[in-house]
Amino acid sequence: MLRTFRAALKGNSIEWLDEAPELGEQSIAVHITVLEEKTGIDSATRGQRMAEVLEKLAASRAFSEIDPIAWQHEVRQDRSIPGRDE
Secondary structure, three states, rough: OOOOOEEEOOOOEEEEEEOOOOOOOOOOOOOOOOOOOOOOOOOHHHHHHHHHHHHHHHOOOOOOOOOHHHHHHHHEEEEEOOOOOO
């Protein structure tokens, strides 16, 4: 089973931020993914690009064949609520 632990990489050391794995002195193989917080694109530019893509999508009528009510019924998985249907 794969488990995920939050940590910070400082130089060549890992500092656990929350729960730490119980490893004792054993050595285990790990994969570390560096999460970059900055995308290099400011919010205004990213928003403008998103708007352009959505306009192109709307112009292409990509979803015109889909009945939104039927789609919602297909996708939704309501759970029964006690007393609702009495």
